[in-house]
Amino acid sequence: MRENLELLSAMVDDELDVATQQSLTDKLLEDAALKGAWRRYNLIGEALRENYARDRERDSRNPGRILTPEIIRNPRATRPSWATRFLPLAATVVVTVMGTIAATNLFQSESSISDLPALSTDSGSPPTPKPESTPAVTTNNSTIRDTARLAQVDTPPVQPTVEPRTTEMRTDESRLAAIPVTTVRYEESQPMQQDQRLDSYIVNFNEQRVNRGVPGVHPYVRIVGYNTAQ
Amino acid sequence: MTQMPYRISQRLVVSLLISIAAHTAVAANRTGPHASDLLYHMAEATRSLHYTGTFVYQRGNQIDSMKIVHRGEGGGDDSEYERMISLSGPAREVIRDGSKVVCIYADNRSVIVEKSPSSKYFPLALSGSLDSINEIYQINVEGEERVAGRETWSVAIRPVDADRYGYVIWVDRDSKLPLKSTVVDHHKTVLEQVQFTSITVLDSIPDDWLEPEYSSAGYSWYANTKPDSENDGEAVTMARSTAGWTIEWLPAGFKMLEAHEQMVSASRVPVRHWVYSDGLAMVSVFIEKLDDVKIPLRGYSSRGAVNALGRVEQDYQVTVVGEIPLDTLQRIAASIVHRSNP
Numbered sequence: 001m002r003e004n005l006e007l008l009s010a011m012v013d014d015e016l017d018v019a020t021q022q023s024l025t026d027k028l029l030e031d032a033a034l035k036g037a038w039r040r041y042n043l044i045g046e047a048l049r050e051n052y053a054r055d056r057e058r059d060s061r062n063p064g065r066i067l068t069p070e071i072i073r074n075p076r077a078t079r080p081s082w083a084t085r086f087l088p089l090a091a092t093v094v095v096t097v098m099g100t101i102a103a104t105n106l107f108q109s110e111s112s113i114s115d116l117p118a119l120s121t122d123s124g125s126p127p128t129p130k131p132e133s134t135p136a137v138t139t140n141n142s143t144i145r146d147t148a149r150l151a152q153v154d155t156p157p158v159q160p161t162v163e164p165r166t167t168e169m170r171t172d173e174s175r176l177a178a179i180p181v182t183t184v185r186y187e188e189s190q191p192m193q194q195d196q197r198l199d200s201y202i203v204n205f206n207e208q209r210v211n212r213g214v215p216g217v218h219p220y221v222r223i224v225g226y227n228t229a230q
Numbered sequence: 231m232t233q234m235p236y237r238i239s240q241r242l243v244v245s246l247l248i249s250i251a252a253h254t255a256v257a258a259n260r261t262g263p264h265a266s267d268l269l270y271h272m273a274e275a276t277r278s279l280h281y282t283g284t285f286v287y288q289r290g291n292q293i294d295s296m297k298i299v300h301r302g303e304g305g306g307d308d309s310e311y312e313r314m315i316s317l318s319g320p321a322r323e324v325i326r327d328g329s330k331v332v333c334i335y336a337d338n339r340s341v342i343v344e345k346s347p348s349s350k351y352f353p354l355a356l357s358g359s360l361d362s363i364n365e366i367y368q369i370n371v372e373g374e375e376r377v378a379g380r381e382t383w384s385v386a387i388r389p390v391d392a393d394r395y396g397y398v399i400w401v402d403r404d405s406k407l408p409l410k411s412t413v414v415d416h417h418k419t420v421l422e423q424v425q426f427t428s429i430t431v432l433d434s435i436p437d438d439w440l441e442p443e444y445s446s447a448g449y450s451w452y453a454n455t456k457p458d459s460e461n462d463g464e465a466v467t468m469a470r471s472t473a474g475w476t477i478e479w480l481p482a483g484f485k486m487l488e489a490h491e492q493m494v495s496a497s498r499v500p501v502r503h504w505v506y507s508d509g510l511a512m513v514s515v516f517i518e519k520l521d522d523v524k525i526p527l528r529g530y531s532s533r534g535a536v537n538a539l540g541r542v543e544q545d546y547q548v549t550v551v552g553e554i555p556l557d558t559l560q561r562i563a564a565s566i567v568h569r570s571n572p
Contacts, residue, residue, distance in 0.1 A: 194527065196335070197496040198538055198549075200344060200494050201551050202533065202538065203333060203342065204503065204516070205512070205552070207347055208487075212507075212512070213277060214510060215269055215408065215510070216411055216413060216553070217411045217424045217534070218298075218411070219553075220314050221287040221296065222533040222534050222536050223324050223333055224287075224296055224314050224322040225287045225320075
């Protein structure tokens with residue numbers, strides 16, 4: 001009887017295989033005591049599920065609340081289902097896959113930029129041995145010449161085989177360190193976009209220019225004012 | 231009868247002298263100070279004054295408004311602090327504190343941190359170099375104009391050839407700050423323009439005015455705070471930085487100001503950085519060894535008057551950035567040669 005009750009409890013929790021369920025159902029039809037136990041287990045299960053639903057609703061209204069004693073007393077009721085437990089993992093996987101697809105598309109679209117006449121389209125992996133002629137440049141008669149045409153035309157980056165390098169921001173040297181990120185990460189799997197890579201050189205150029213007091217347009221307007229999508 | 235012509239001619243001469251003196255005074259007033267003096271005071275004011283203001287940045291048909299907060303040298307410590315933030319267009323912010331530059335790209339949730347040069351340079355405009363560039367540029371005070379409600383002198387800096395750009399700068403007569411600046415090509419076409427709509431010179435700048443607007447929490451950071459001298463434990467000399475490399479062509483008047491190795495956030499390896507200038511226009515050449523991961527940059531990009539060109543020389547990435555015409559930049563980049571056995 002005790003074994004049957006344990007099996008019955010397992011069946012209420014939907015933890016039995018089909019063959020055992022069939023066998024237990026046959027016994028249930030013949031055994032009145034077992035049938036009574038089955039009714040009680042179901043009532044208890046419904047009560048727990050209702051409590052759980054109420055708690056979930058209350059949690060959503062007040063996410064910062066402390067766990068109530070009844071939930072602690074009934075850990076099974078608080079145990080999330082497999083779907084709930086693995087939802088974050090599944091979401092992470094989906095986001096990763098989507099990110100990979102997006103990155104692949106990005107590089108494909110960048111490769112298509114190489115068709116522009118202003119670009120050097122040589123995509124040979126080994127660099128050219130002799131100073132290549134610089135890319136043919138078409139003079140633009142327009143007064144505005146802000147179209148980004150610097151392209152990465154080679155193959156997409158190889159997945160990292162080395163440990164990601166992490167550099168630490170010095171957090172005590174100035175007020176800029178108050179920016180609430182203390183660890184600077186520079187990972188192979190997240191290479192700089194070409195525009196930002198270019199900005200890195202432009203910032204270093206700007207610093208030379210600013211520090212020498214060269215008159216003219218303030219050079220940092222070209223960092224603040226330019227959209228990478230341009 | 232005979233004295234009448236004498237009196238007439240006497241009055242005529244006096245009138246002519248008065249007229250000439252008056253015209254001379256007016257002309258002198260219009261011409262204002264000497265152009266070199268004005269640029270000298272402008273460079274000094276730009277570094278030392280505390281000010282805040284909003285300005286518009288125009289290139290072609292595109293106009294964006296930005297705000298700037300500037301704490302001059304001596305405002306708390308010897309460093310110059312500056313914060314520039316976009317008020318329209320992409321959400322961006324650049325903060326400089328004398329030791330580093332933080333570029334916050336709120337529009338794509340990323341941050342670039344670059345170090346400022348450790349050595350402070352004597353400003354070109356203060357170093358007497360303006361006198362040495364008279365063969366390359368014609369510098370004149372052209373007139374006066376109101377900008378942002380203030381009286382300004384306009385100074386035109388026009389190159390004698392097409393290898394560099396020209397500038398027209400409107401300098402505040404009172405503060406000597408540049409209130410309007412344009413970059414023009416050899417055909418006097420305006421490539422880009424910055425013009426203040428309001429500006430206030432202050433006695434001091436509160437610290438919180440220099441705090442970043444964007445939290446940058448959760449952003450991707452690209453930074454390298456590794457000291458440049460840690461590459462091999464010693465500072466890289468100019469000779470070593472340029473060893474094995476030659477630039478076979480530069481525009482007239484361009485000279486090397488500096489050559490060193492440094493770390494930049496765009497590269498994992500030390501980058502050779504050479505700086506050239508004719509006294510006003512400036513060009514940076516970056517050379518770094520390509521690795522298996524890095525994708526070479528090939529082609530060019532323009533950001534207003536700043537052009538950048540990337541090419542590969544043997545197994546090195548060569549990136550040339552300059553506020554010069556693209557044709558000039560292209561010629562410079564094409565002339566950079568690496569000799570394997572120097």
